[in-house]
Amino acid sequence: MNVDIGNALASVASPGVSRASLERLDEQVAAAHERIERGMANADHGYEALNLPERTDPDEIRAAVEPVADADTLITVGIGGSSLGAATIVDALESDTETVFLDNVDPEWVSGRLDGLALENAAINVVSRSGTTAETLANFLVVREAFEDAGVDWTERTIVTTGESGPLRDLADRHDLPSLKVPDGVPGRFSALSAVGMVAAAVCGHDLEALLAGAAAERETLSGSLFDCPAYAYGATTYALDGRGAGVNAMMPYAESLETSAEWFAQLWAESLGKDDLGQTPVRALGVTDQHSQLQLYRAGPRDKLVTFVTADADADRSIPTTDVEELAYLGDATLGELLEAEFEATEASLAAAGRPNVRVELEAVDEYELGGFLYGMEAACVLAGELYGVNTFEQPAVEWAKKATRGLLGGGEFEEAKAVAEKTELRVER
């Protein structure tokens, strides 16, 4: 991936960061890079994620999925990093395999996605590092029952990706299911380039080697200077802008195929950096659509936002038919791709003209190689930002309170958190 941080400079935007400030910040980037390289060399927790291009074994993944490689429908059951990486990859790429991701427990939604499926040639990709995540286990039990009700042997159609121990590992062992291990030292939100994110890609027939090659190429750009490394340029610029008031980062890909990547980015950024009252708020946006939705706020609302544009050269294009409507005649000389490109450039310039910081992340295409580079690049940017913030990038303790409350509310044990739920302060206004 390439980045262009020109529209984040103080000469363009407010908040903005001066070139001199970036050069001073580059000294911290160099020190951070040394810590990152050391962490990678020692396979330290979290930093190990940046070793995935050489750690992940595509042959092992293909061998594990072989029993279900013929599936015409793949149901992935997971949540957070155990779903979003896989969804980002398969939603971005074309495949004949229908993919369903169950990462919520909304009963109408789950039934709506599950009950219409022909399960005879479907496969279940259940993913959970802990093997205890309530939503994933609940949905897996529901999907398993649907297979049983359809008379399909789920043990012949299920692949498990989980940690070394836990209920899912026990289930895989008990039923001799094909299983893969969530790599040690890799937090879920950083695991897209491991079996966690690549089993679905394998079943969909995508080029695993190209995904990893793109990631490896991005790995090679990691250096001691933000001016030589797109990932560090992005991570350092977002950190500097946050420090100057841009506490919101709207991730706005100009490609429908990359819409899910904004959701993946949101977990990566929020769960890694949201600690000690610090962190930049990721917002999921989509170009061109949100030009008619959120752009008003981005251009004329509080000066507390950075917009991250992601662009990619599209494979296919489509002509806009000519029209005799005079005021629309200009459209008939263009294609949809030209219109999208013009709208992106116009929106980017519109924010710059209003002094609103924005950064461009450029992919050459939406293919496995570029996607691997983008996933790796954003992960490396996040690791660098975490070093600059001085937070514990790789843990997420704040998510545990609600899990305990949930278990308590459902009779899964005695938890103070569940008692706190009952003590909610109310001020109800009813119709």
Ligand SMILES: O=P(O)(O)OC[C@H]1O[C@](O)(CO)[C@@H](O)[C@@H]1O
């Ligand atoms: O893979 P698991 O253990 O099911 O966790 C799923 C997700 O839940 C979290 O642990 C947060 O609760 C994320 O960090 C993780 O990606």
